[in-house]
Amino acid sequence: MEANTAVEVGRLSRGPARVIGVARDTLAITRRNLTGLIRVPRFFVFTIIQPIIFVLLFRYVFGGAISVTTTGVPYVDYLMPGIFVQTVAFGSITTGISMATDVQSGMLERFRSLPMARSAVLAGRTVADLARTTVVLVIISAVGFAVGFRINTNVASFVGSLLIVLLFAYALLWVFSAVGLALKDPESAQAASFPVIAPLVFASSVFVPVSTMPSWLRGFATYQPVSVTASAARALCNGGPTLSWVLQSIAWTIGILLVCAPLAVWSYRRAV
Amino acid sequence: MVEGLRKNYGEVVALQGVDFEVPVGTIFGLLGPNGAGKTTTVRILSTIIRADGGHAEVMGHDVSADPVGARFQIGLAGQSASVDANLTGLENLVLVGMLAQIPKRLARSRANELLERFFLSDAAGRPLRTYSGGMRRRLDVAAALIARPPVLFLDEPTTGLDIQSRTELWEVIRELVRDGSTVLLTTQYLEEADRLAGRIAVIDKGTVVANDTTTALKARLGSTTIELEMGSEEEAIRSDALVGHVCTLANEVEGKTVRMGCVQGPQALIETLRVLGENGLEPVNLEVREPTLDEVFLALTGEHPLDGGSGPASKDGG
DSSP states (O other): OHHHHHHHHHHHOOTHHHHHHHHHHHHHHHHHHHHHHHHSTHHHHHHHHHHHHHHHIIIIIIGGGOOOOSSOSOHHHHHHHHHHHHHHHHHTHHHHHHHHHHHHHTHHHHHHTSSSOTHHHHHHHHHHHHHHHHHHHHHHHHHHHHTTOOOSSOHHHHHHHHHHHHHHHHHHHHHHHHHHHHHOOHHHHHHHHHHHHHHHHHSSTTTSOGGGSOHHHHHHHHHSHHHHHHHHHHHHHHOSSOHHHHHHHHHHHHHHHHHHHHHHHHHHHHOO | OEEEEEEEETTEEEEEEEEEOOOTTSEEEEEOOTTSSHHHHHHHHTTSSOOSEEEEEETTEETTTOHHHHHTTEEEEETTOOOOTTSBHHHHHHHHHHHTTOOHHHHHHHHHHHHHHTTOGGGTTSBGGGSOHHHHHHHHHHHHHTTOOSEEEEESTTTTOOHHHHHHHHHHHHHHHHTTOEEEEEESOHHHHHHHOSEEEEEETTEEEEEEEHHHHHHHHOOEEEEEEOSSHHHHHHHHHHHTTTOOEEEEEETTEEEEEESSHHHHHHHHHHHHHHTTOOOSEEEEEOOOHHHHHHHHHSSOOOOTTOSTTGGGGO
């Protein structure tokens, strides 16, 4: 009987075969998630439109009133690396929404009844959303160049700045996966995520230098993960002291992953 | 197969010792109202959730000790699991097939066979969002079959379907068993359990209140009611005397109406009308009623089932 071959494959899944099995399942789930993103492009549109509005708003409306003398570059050059981080920070909320939708629709129950790698559900979601984030970031960069953003270092450093932002984004995807799985309801996931991410984005160096903020806020605004990553991306685009910011950003990324990935796995186990 | 299964949700007891065994190659009906524990049972058996107590095996694989082994034996359709609304019919089947660890090419060819068998070939390339309820349920059952598992769990597969889609799905389920599958079917409809299952366990408030062959269960429950309304009271009394022997379960005459409880509904009806016709009697009105789930519960437990899906296993309600 053909069904028996499946049983044998499953039994033999140890060692390298198991790694291949996990990769295969992750790829299948990733494809499924990407297909969903393309067929129902509302998350794409939502995550692109919003940063574009911020680019236009800060470039043309508020930008004139903001003087960034400390950095020695035009405001748009200061702004864009910050916008990259803001884009991925707000965009990662949709991961929580997607995860909660899968819990609510019963998709997670289907996955659980199948002899697949458990880790593939979370891995497939975060990998698909990282791909989405990459596309969005490229589009936002193009918008930046169109409104006058210029790289003051070199192309390699600019690519490095996108990579450091994407690395940070991947950690955030796990944060919001955990949120979505814990809340199990798309609306709640969205409602709960915004108040967490908004202060991190606004009380930060994303739009204005922290030196203009009151002293009680300055400490938080300098060293919180969004600011640190924005500073790292900015240094890579505009020059200046770079390594320290990059290392701090990577430290935050690793720290967040170490805490939130197990948390997401734990909520996944309890989600159904 | 299932022994003393228990499950609590916090303080709420969803299952309090459920026992039954499903013989290989048969359809077993798990019949009960919303919140009885049907879906909870299926969710435990399909390894989606863990039982708090008891023991359950699927083809020799303990669902808590060897969930992966059990997963290779089962296919799941109905309320407990879903299909992806954004994927096409074909994509859904291939996805489930691949995650059931069958090679992609095989998944693809089986998916096409199943789409054809379930009359979904024309819709194979359309996202499920565009499917009707009946089409979606058929695809759901197809997804359960893609890995050709020996055991199938169909959790209220026809709830919310119109009569035509329901009948079509019944035919599909019968075919599966002809091909050698073992099916555990949960349903709120006595008629459905009656039409499909060889054995039925009636479940209420997390316990099995009856477990018997369908025929034996129906005999115990009085089964079909035939109601004859005659032209006059005298005619009713004469009719009762003539046809009373056809059905012997709780017969009564009330005014112009003769009411009879029959084990074999259709045969009894033919016999009744034949005898009446030979004696020149013609009912003014004729009614044949199958017992409702409500009546079954009344007969088995002496009380009406709880209303709605607000019971312990409220996930039964979807």
